[in-house]
Amino acid sequence: MSAAGRISYREACRQAIRQALLDDPRAFLMGEDVARYGGCYAVSKGLLAEFGPARIVDTPLAENGFVGAGIGAALGGLRPIVEVMTCNFSLLALDQIMNNAATIPHMSGGQFAVPLVIRMATGAGRQLAAQHSHSLEGWYAHIPGLKVLAPATVEDARFMLPAAMADPNPVLLFEHIELYAAEDEIRAGLERVDIEQARVRRAGRDLTLATYGGSLPRCLAAAEALAAEGIEAEVVDLRVLRPLDHRTVAASVARTRRCVIVDEGWRSGSLSAELAARLAEDCFYELDAPVRRVCGREVPMPYPAHLEQAALPGADRILAAARGLFARS
Amino acid sequence: MTAKLHLDRAHLQGLYRGMLRIRRFEARCVELYQAQAIRGFLHLYDGEEGVAVGVMAALQPQDAVVATYREHGQALARGVPMDRLLAEMLGKVEGSCRGRGGSMHIFDGARRFYGGNAIVGGGLPLAAGLALADARLRPGAVTACFFGEGAVTEGAFHETMNLASIWRLPLLLVCENNLYAMGMPVAEAEAQPSIHRKAEAYRVAAASVDGMDPVEVESAARHAVECVRSGHGPFLLECRTYRFRAHSMFDAQSYRSREEIAQWRERDPLERLRRWMQDNHQITADQFQAIADEVEQELAAALAFAEAGTLEPVEELERFVLMDHVPQEQPQGNAP
Numbered sequence: 001m002s003a004a005g006r007i008s009y010r011e012a013c014r015q016a017i018r019q020a021l022l023d024d025p026r027a028f029l030m031g032e033d034v035a036r037y038g039g040c041y042a043v044s045k046g047l048l049a050e051f052g053p054a055r056i057v058d059t060p061l062a063e064n065g066f067v068g069a070g071i072g073a074a075l076g077g078l079r080p081i082v083e084v085m086t087c088n089f090s091l092l093a094l095d096q097i098m099n100n101a102a103t104i105p106h107m108s109g110g111q112f113a114v115p116l117v118i119r120m121a122t123g124a125g126r127q128l129a130a131q132h133s134h135s136l137e138g139w140y141a142h143i144p145g146l147k148v149l150a151p152a153t154v155e156d157a158r159f160m161l162p163a164a165m166a167d168p169n170p171v172l173l174f175e176h177i178e179l180y181a182a183e184d185e186i187r188a189g190l191e192r193v194d195i196e197q198a199r200v201r202r203a204g205r206d207l208t209l210a211t212y213g214g215s216l217p218r219c220l221a222a223a224e225a226l227a228a229e230g231i232e233a234e235v236v237d238l239r240v241l242r243p244l245d246h247r248t249v250a251a252s253v254a255r256t257r258r259c260v261i262v263d264e265g266w267r268s269g270s271l272s273a274e275l276a277a278r279l280a281e282d283c284f285y286e287l288d289a290p291v292r293r294v295c296g297r298e299v300p301m302p303y304p305a306h307l308e309q310a311a312l313p314g315a316d317r318i319l320a321a322a323r324g325l326f327a328r329s
Numbered sequence: 330m331t332a333k334l335h336l337d338r339a340h341l342q343g344l345y346r347g348m349l350r351i352r353r354f355e356a357r358c359v360e361l362y363q364a365q366a367i368r369g370f371l372h373l374y375d376g377e378e379g380v381a382v383g384v385m386a387a388l389q390p391q392d393a394v395v396a397t398y399r400e401h402g403q404a405l406a407r408g409v410p411m412d413r414l415l416a417e418m419l420g421k422v423e424g425s426c427r428g429r430g431g432s433m434h435i436f437d438g439a440r441r442f443y444g445g446n447a448i449v450g451g452g453l454p455l456a457a458g459l460a461l462a463d464a465r466l467r468p469g470a471v472t473a474c475f476f477g478e479g480a481v482t483e484g485a486f487h488e489t490m491n492l493a494s495i496w497r498l499p500l501l502l503v504c505e506n507n508l509y510a511m512g513m514p515v516a517e518a519e520a521q522p523s524i525h526r527k528a529e530a531y532r533v534a535a536a537s538v539d540g541m542d543p544v545e546v547e548s549a550a551r552h553a554v555e556c557v558r559s560g561h562g563p564f565l566l567e568c569r570t571y572r573f574r575a576h577s578m579f580d581a582q583s584y585r586s587r588e589e590i591a592q593w594r595e596r597d598p599l600e601r602l603r604r605w606m607q608d609n610h611q612i613t614a615d616q617f618q619a620i621a622d623e624v625e626q627e628l629a630a631a632l633a634f635a636e637a638g639t640l641e642p643v644e645e646l647e648r649f650v651l652m653d654h655v656p657q658e659q660p661q662g663n664a665p
């Protein structure tokens with residue numbers, strides 16, 4: 001099944017869904033415009049023709065209804081993959097996600113699991129303004145009972161879904177809209193990836209850049225620029241936002257003694273705040289400088305390109321934060 | 330009383346016993362609440378017993394049930410053991426959910442009882458999904474979803490009606506129209522207070538019955554379940570009923586008069602059935618007494634079981650937040 005070679009992130013998502021449907025006859029994809037239209041980010045294009053309307057199910061506009069139906073279907077023995085067009089619209093389904101999917105296993109004393117995957121697009125960069133551009137994965141990462149994943153690489157886009165399908169819990173997958181067109185090589189023979197651990201994407205000894213999702217390419221680019229200045233940055237991809245693997249970050253920080261957290265979400269009460277707090281708890285005596293954060297600016301995402309870019313944690317802001325950590329030494 | 334049912338004595342006595350179990354169970358819960366053994370919200374079902382008992386009588390073990398926070402009646406009528414239910418309300422490990430759910434969140438995997446939902450309308454989309462799974466994995470199974478008329482003003486009701494209709498889901502929607510959502514009268518909350526008439530807009534079959542009459546409820550529910558089971562898609566059954574008591578234990582009932590409550594009490598489903606059975610020589614005074622004794626014994630045993638129960642060790646607090654497998658009693662699903 002794993003054809004090695006260079007593919008796009010979008011294609012990787014499609015192959016992952018296709019494999020899930022081939023592997024398990026109980027699996028089906030459901031969401032707005034996933035079938036005839038082919039998905040609003042063209043992820044599910046062609047799947048209707050291959051699997052038919054019982055496996056690739058178009059739903060009307062009813063986020064709370066069809067996400068809830070996905071939860072019920074999982075309780076009833078199916079293995080739904082529910083697509084929500086963007087995480088902004090998932091707020092209409094928040095009741096079902098939080099009050100049912102996340103709570104029923106615990107409230108029922110372990111009598112029920114909710115083996116469900118919800119995929120949604122996240123992030124900004126396309127000038128879609130404030131109701132289509134927000135990064136809400138940090139909010140979901142707040143909720144016990146959910147697993148929250150952020151595939152940032154083509155490989156993760158290809159292999160996180162099978163791992164999520166095998167998981168007995170409700171798993172939320174956040175696909176950054178800016179990543180769909182990215183292309184990369186898939187290692188031959190790779191069958192699956194874990195959904196437990198953060199991953200070091202670039203080794204370095206001077207500084208840790210901790211990030212995830214759409215900010216990973218920005219951090220890798222920043223690391224290259226820093227290398228030209230003689231600063232070797234280690235880039236850690238969080239990948240799994242809940243349960244958060246802060247130990248991998250802490251281990252990195254123990255080596256580099258400095259950390260900048262880069263998160264497209266808002267700063268106040270955010271995932272970056274959580275990670276910074278954990279580093280303060282775990283690594284205080286190993287740090288040579290305060291932990292810094294580069295986050296989305298605290299505004300509803302504006303429409304004009306220059307303002308949108310200014311609101312995002314761009315390379316310039318990452319570089320400035322990183323350099324700032326060396327200013328006193 | 331509607332005909333069509335096979336109304337033998339044993340069946341009628343069973344309906345009566347079912348209602349009495351609920352009535353007595355909840356009366357005991359009030360005492361336990363006053364003694365502070367039961368805490369939190371407690372929503373009682375007095376007056377509405379005929380709905381749960383009538384609808385459950387029309388269901389089979391393979392069917393699924395989704396309920397609200399006012400679900401002791403549904404749970405008992407569905408066969409959730411009284412002792413496990415009471416232990417749950419006392420927060421004991423021996424409870425149906427290890428004491429984690431309490432009064433408002435009763436679940437029972439073995440009986441396909443999927444809550445116990447304290448979000449008004451929250452069970453409806455879930456029920457649609459269960460029906461979808463059944464349509465594929467367990468043809469012939471029906472999901473019955475209970476909700477109050479208050480839930481009908483939530484979007485979840487309308488989204489579910491529409492989904493269930495376009496997908497022709499095997500879903501029985503049971504609206505317990507008891508005229509008030511907490512203090513909000515149905516006539517003020519609903520542009521169309523006749524709930525079953527909303528079904529037309531979704532091309533869903535519907536009926537309205539006297540919820541104070543378990544025989545009529547059962548008869549209508551059997552018809553509705555038959556329609557649903559034979560593949561005609563969802564059915565909305567509106568049961569016109571009334572709760573005699575407060576919404577929960579904190580409610581001065583300033584929104585309705587004593588006279589109104591008294592008038593409805595005259596239609597008490599237990600008393601009505603009792604009178605009818607007596608008048609028609611379906612039961613003797615001794616048999617009534619025997620049923621009452623039996624229920625009291627069950628209740629006493631349940632209470633002893635619940636009180637002897639243990640509290641879950643705090644070390645177990647984080648168990649079942651994330652599951653490491655899908656439990657056995659949950660349908661694993663065979664390939665469709």
Ligand SMILES: Cc1ncc(C[n+]2csc(CCOP(=O)(O)OP(=O)(O)O)c2C)c(N)n1
Nearest residue numbers: 399447448449477478479480507509510511
């Ligand atoms: C979404 C939501 N909003 C508000 C409440 C608070 N609340 C609890 S019960 C209730 C009234 C519901 O009335 P109805 O659906 O008719 O059911 P009944 O209590 O009459 O059985 C309200 C407003 C809630 N639990 N959930």
